[in-house]
Amino acid sequence: MCENMQYTTISFKPLSTTIIQIMNLVVLVTFLLSLFLLSLSYIFKNKYSSVRVPPGSLGLPVIGQTISFLNALKADKVEEWVHKGVSKHGPIWKTNLLGYPTVVLHGPTANKFIFTFDVNVLTNTSPPSFSRIMGSKNIFELFGYDHKRVRAALLSFLKLDVLKQYVAKVDEEIKHHLQIHWHGKNEVQVQPLIKTLTFNIICSLVFGIEKGPKREKFLPLFKDMIEGLLSIPINLPFTKFSRGILARKKMEPMLIDLVHEKRVALENKKHLANHHKDLITTFLSIGDDEDSSTMMSDEEIIDNIIVVMIGGYDTTSILITFLVKLMADNKSIYSNIIQEQEEIAKSKASDEALTWEDLSKMKYTWRVASEMMRINPPTSLVFRRAMKDIEYKGFIIPKGWQVLLYSFMTHMDKDIFEDPAKFDPTRFEKHAPSPPPYTYVPFGAGPRMCPGIELAKMETLAMIHLLVRRFTWELINKDESFKRIPLPEFDHGLLARITPLK
Ligand code: HEM
Ligand SMILES: *[C@@H]1O[C@H](CO)[C@@H](O)[C@H](O)[C@H]1NC(C)=O
Numbered sequence: 001m002c003e004n005m006q007y008t009t010i011s012f013k014p015l016s017t018t019i020i021q022i023m024n025l026v027v028l029v030t031f032l033l034s035l036f037l038l039s040l041s042y043i044f045k046n047k048y049s050s051v052r053v054p055p056g057s058l059g060l061p062v063i064g065q066t067i068s069f070l071n072a073l074k075a076d077k078v079e080e081w082v083h084k085g086v087s088k089h090g091p092i093w094k095t096n097l098l099g100y101p102t103v104v105l106h107g108p109t110a111n112k113f114i115f116t117f118d119v120n121v122l123t124n125t126s127p128p129s130f131s132r133i134m135g136s137k138n139i140f141e142l143f144g145y146d147h148k149r150v151r152a153a154l155l156s157f158l159k160l161d162v163l164k165q166y167v168a169k170v171d172e173e174i175k176h177h178l179q180i181h182w183h184g185k186n187e188v189q190v191q192p193l194i195k196t197l198t199f200n201i202i203c204s205l206v207f208g209i210e211k212g213p214k215r216e217k218f219l220p221l222f223k224d225m226i227e228g229l230l231s232i233p234i235n236l237p238f239t240k241f242s243r244g245i246l247a248r249k250k251m252e253p254m255l256i257d258l259v260h261e262k263r264v265a266l267e268n269k270k271h272l273a274n275h276h277k278d279l280i281t282t283f284l285s286i287g288d289d290e291d292s293s294t295m296m297s298d299e300e301i302i303d304n305i306i307v308v309m310i311g312g313y314d315t316t317s318i319l320i321t322f323l324v325k326l327m328a329d330n331k332s333i334y335s336n337i338i339q340e341q342e343e344i345a346k347s348k349a350s351d352e353a354l355t356w357e358d359l360s361k362m363k364y365t366w367r368v369a370s371e372m373m374r375i376n377p378p379t380s381l382v383f384r385r386a387m388k389d390i391e392y393k394g395f396i397i398p399k400g401w402q403v404l405l406y407s408f409m410t411h412m413d414k415d416i417f418e419d420p421a422k423f424d425p426t427r428f429e430k431h432a433p434s435p436p437p438y439t440y441v442p443f444g445a446g447p448r449m450c451p452g453i454e455l456a457k458m459e460t461l462a463m464i465h466l467l468v469r470r471f472t473w474e475l476i477n478k479d480e481s482f483k484r485i486p487l488p489e490f491d492h493g494l495l496a497r498i499t500p501l502k
Pocket of ligand 1: 151
């Protein structure tokens with residue numbers, strides 16, 4: 001409109017024809033362009049209003065609600081953050097998180113929908129900071145046949161029958177760890193110590209890297225990578241994100257060397273049947289005898305070593321740390337655990353290694369761990385990306401958008417778990433009614449459910465057994481709290497005073 005009026009005024013001025021012609025052209029182009037944009041936005045609006053994108057605000061581009069979300073995550077208040085959105089917009093709403101427009105979902109139906117949806121359509125390719133640090137061929141990013149193939153490779157190592165052979169090795173690693181890091185100390189920082197322990201167990205089982213300086217070079221790099229994973233993805237010097245990327249760059253050649261070393265060793269040992277295989281060797285042998293299309297590339301091997309390192313080390317150490325705290329806080333649970341563990345110890349010679357049978361008798365201890373994962377799940381977020389428009393409960397999740405499923409909302413739902421704030425391991429007793437499907441999900445569910453459950457269970461039970469029989473402990477700060485950055489991290493590493501038992 002404005003342009004038109006200007007056009008009329010200008011055309012009456014005694015200017016040279018050329019100028020008038022140029023002005024005409026400029027005005028015409030501007031007019032047509034605004035018409036075009038107007039109609040485009042009309043079409044755009046119409047398209048989306050007919051399929052109903054969830055309500056909510058996308059906020060500032062790129063940053064959106066990322067900062068408020070990361071703060072809520074840190075304070076372990078994602079539940080409140082989700083509730084806030086729900087009370088503003090309804091149960092299904094949109095925002096902008098970590099660089100993507102995002103639909104936020106929660107509840108049993110959403111858990112089932114997201115966990116079981118076709119992994120080719122609802123992929124795991126997010127948030128973007130993940131793939132920069134974990135590599136583009138890590139299992140979280142894969143879908144379709146590649147996901148199936150890499151997952152099968154992982155499971156061929158992480159399945160119960162294979163892991164059972166490693167109980168004595170885990171026992172040995174824990175005893176060594178307690179000897180070096182706990183004995184002779186009055187005070188310890190529980191969380192960092194247990195991280196070191198789970199890191200060493202993974203190094204030994206999964207990579208066949210035995211004790212020594214090689215392990216020590218890896219540890220700080222992994223710590224930087226993990227910190228970078230869910231930081232705000234800004235690649236400027238001194239951000240956690242850039243430190244994570246740098247750590248990956250430093251680690252890559254170390255892992256490439258390791259893979260080459262294992263390949264040579266495998267060639268040399270091929271004629272020996274049944275030698276112990278670590279995960280890397282298992283990866284390298286896939287496709288050897290059967291179907292060569294299942295073979296893994298070096299890039300896949302390296303990215304998935306990193307996944308197992310990260311997936312297997314932090315999560316399990318957090319569970320064990322929470323249990324150490326719980327046993328200090330709750331004497332009745334502590335004495336029940338002691339009783340169960342003493343019973344098992346009685347049946348063995350004093351220095352005999354734990355066996356698979358021993359672990360399978362630790363039923364009470366595992367119920368306590370299960371209840372711990374209900375109240376304090378080690379991981380807390382499930383992200384997916386829509387490869388097509390997906391319809392859910394009358395809304396559309398547009399192609400390219402991200403989904404944040406806050407799956408643990410159901411753990412605190414009073415309609416599912418009576419008196420949800422109460423710590424009550426009897427919920428997991430054999431005769432107790434089991435929670436409805438998709439409502440207790442510390443390990444996820446469906447085709448992407450955690451393949452590391454048995455390993456996590458093995459490490460947790462063995463560590464609790466050896467710890468309670470060697471030490472007593474009390475917390476130095478009775479109410480030391482933790483932040484999720486993104487995984488729970490105690491403010492002072494969970495400081496404890498320890499006393500060895502005779
Ligand atoms: C208490 C310990 C653990 C907890 C609570 C845990 C939790 C989870 C959860 C919730 C998922 C699903 C994520 C999603 O759907 O987006 C997952 C996936 C995964 N976890 Fe674990 N985990 C634990 C231990 C382990 C261990 C010990 C390993 C490996 C040695 C491991 C390796 C993985 C891998 C590779 C995936 C991806 C699977 C896929 O995408 O197909 N986790 N974990
Ligand atoms: C300890 O745990 C028991 C069993 O769940 C519970 O009944 C009790 O209230 C807890 N005690 C404390 C001090 O938290």
